[in-house]
Amino acid sequence: MERPVDVDPAWMKRVEDVASRLESSPVELAYRLVRASDTKLINMASGNPDPEIVPVKELSEIAMEVLSALGYEALVYPDAGGLEELRKEIRLYMAREGVSIPRDYDIVVTSGAQHAFRLLSEVLGSGRGDVHVICESPTFVETLAPLKLRSEVHGIPFESGRLDLDAMEDTLRALGPGRALIYLIPTCHNPMGVTMDEEDRRRVLELASEYEALVIEDEPYRAFSDSQPPALVTMDEERRVIYVSTLSKVLAPGLRIGWVAAPAEVAGVLTKLENYDITTSTLTQHVALEAFRSGLVDSTASELRDHYRNKRRVLEESLSEHMPPSVAWEPGGCGLFKLITARGFDAEQQLAEAIRRGVIYVPARKFFVPEGEEGSMRLSLGPPTPDEIAEGVRVLSELISERTGA
Template identity: 30%
Template sequence: MRHAFTLAAENRLPQSQSRDIGLPVRPLDLVARLGRWSAGRGPLYVLLAARLRRMIDDGELRPGDALPPDRTLAAALAVGRTTVVAAYDLLSQEGRIVRKQGSGTRVAPAAVPGGASMETSNPLFLHLLEPPDDVVLLTCASPNAMPKVVADAYAKVLSVQDGMGYYPAGHPALRRALAERYTRRGLPTSPEQILVTAGAQQALSLVARMLLTPGDRVLVEAPTYPGALEVFRESAAVLRSVPHTDADAFVRALQERPALAYLIPTHHNPTGDVLPALLRRRVAEAAVAAGVPVIDDEALADLGSGDLPPLAAFGRDDLLLTVGSLSKILWGGLRIGWVRAAEAVVARLARFKAVQDLGGEVFSQLAAAELVAGLEEHRERRVAELRERHDTLCAELTRLLPEWRFRPATGGQTVWVELPRGDGISFAQLALRHGVAVLPGGALDVTGGSTRCLRISFLATPEELTEAVRRLAAAWDAYGVPEPLAV
């Protein structure tokens, strides 16, 4: 997912570097490069958007390139104009193209020449791929150091010799440990109901691959975890969203029978909100009644007080799939996630996973099995540490940026902030130049809303958070209200 960040004039590409971008793309040339774009399954506009998205992501269409007008491209492709308009609108919502009256349709501009940038890539992933220098990163919400308990667990298992080492569904010891933990939480689970994955992100990708075909509708919250939106868009799904605070709207949307629904009921990303048990039951029962598979993302479930049951506690394991991870509670480098579902669903997912990697790395899984057994003690320490950092961030925001509006989070790792003016996209660009990276709200909202919002993580040390807010305040002092984003 790419976002069209509006830059101040002084940040645009130098003239010497811009001569080779912004070229018009001739309709017949584009048609030839599109290839057999319409050969897949699903609505034509979704297939066209998927092929154009891939061309933009792969660099075949460069930042600033002018795309043909919708009527012209429609005639060249022998499709209705509405097909091209809908495809362009979808890419515009993602921020991959910019549409402006009088200027036509262009591939979203890049902040720097020669590659992806914060303007043209999801900054959540960009800052992992290309970490900026001397910048306090408040974008990626994951622990920034390996805790000693993880190192100790690795040391304990490194001498283990374990057969061939291929376990497509996951090492039996870890599957057993995770099943026992769910059972202790009041959700009886067998090891055969657990598929171990390389983090929750791979779990989402596998489920999407199993359940989605191009053009399928996926129900999500707005805002929500941007990595999930990336996965669903990669599947060429059509995203339908409801406000994350409106459980009634979510239940009504389930009655429309989307192909899949995605929900973060425990310490919601990005707000930290928690869906009460009664509403969990309503959502679960509505999903079962409509026959809609639901992903219950519990990646952040351990990062707060209390322990509400997963949605699967209120319905069928074949429809209510639970995704979890150790990356947030322990360490991002411990690439351990999982899917809990019915045995038949897990067996099918395991076949998909076997094609990808034949199974995850064994020593990490053995270490994870050790860690899961003693996770509650570590969880208490981790939650106390996060609460201290959360309180530091909130206090500094209140002190230095009293205009900004936010609610303290009940759990999770991030605070959701609303700016009183301007937009999160252009401010995030300015903040980056002041040495702090934050995630603009538009990256998390498929409706195009949340444009005045920012997601700010509180995983850094109290000292780093204090410095980060100081830099944000300096950026805010320098921030003028920009022109509206072109859509």
């Protein structure tokens, strides 16, 4: 058998440089463990929406209607930047959700929000050291990953559920004007579940203006919120905010429909870059278009508010009833997730034991910048039923109490 030829060392050095900046996702690890499990787990790890609320039947009918009406045209390569009719419907939908996209902004359809962030990282993060990303700590680890590949990242902590904007100002001042990109999940934060109030949003925009920073507003959970402060992009008067959203949480993640709303000149560059990989699907764009036109998106968004409010109530009550005093969390909130922190507990080390007992969560240490406490866990409200949420919390509380002596 011939010995394989080694890759040229010069090229391997480039590969290893990139590899050194790639991190394994704790979310993807949890997904793999769920798929590999021989027994049914109470899945408090997955970011998928509740299967009870995903309109599978309606989406199946729309898909068949699209294929019947368009035939071959539904299966061709996609238009750069997305179908024009879909972009118009997205703008209208955003307006119905209280998000007024400026007239001189264009919308670029992407293959989910994650694709949007990869494109933005290439456009805005020209090289490590040139651009610094300021983000909440904790934040969503998988969105942050592509930004970290091309930028230095600075985490801003929460204090009693509010982002420490004084610390943000100190960081901006230290970096100097024109060097920072502020990445925020201001509504139904992942993983905290908190929503930034209007006063703090206004101050973020003031800081961005003073220090010549851009802001990326990540809003996949706006439809989950009962009280929706104005979006940053709506409040912005200086074209500093780039807005990202998706149908993954409102409708279905497998459609891979996301979008970026950005100043026309930025959107134009994103469109050219998006056309390099052609990852968006013509078929699912047409399905999304008809889901908007038929009212399916709006009706599902309206239904999910009550649906997840009830599940969050069950989670809050179960945490209060079962968790020992060593476990902390922010009460209330909205969205799909809740972050809890158990003092003296190693969430990564104990994950295998939790799975053995029938529950899985996402260890959340890597959601922090820099990495946070070992006892941090993200709990999902998506797949588990209310009864499973209550049982999952009970099982986790027993495990935490046993391991910490609480």
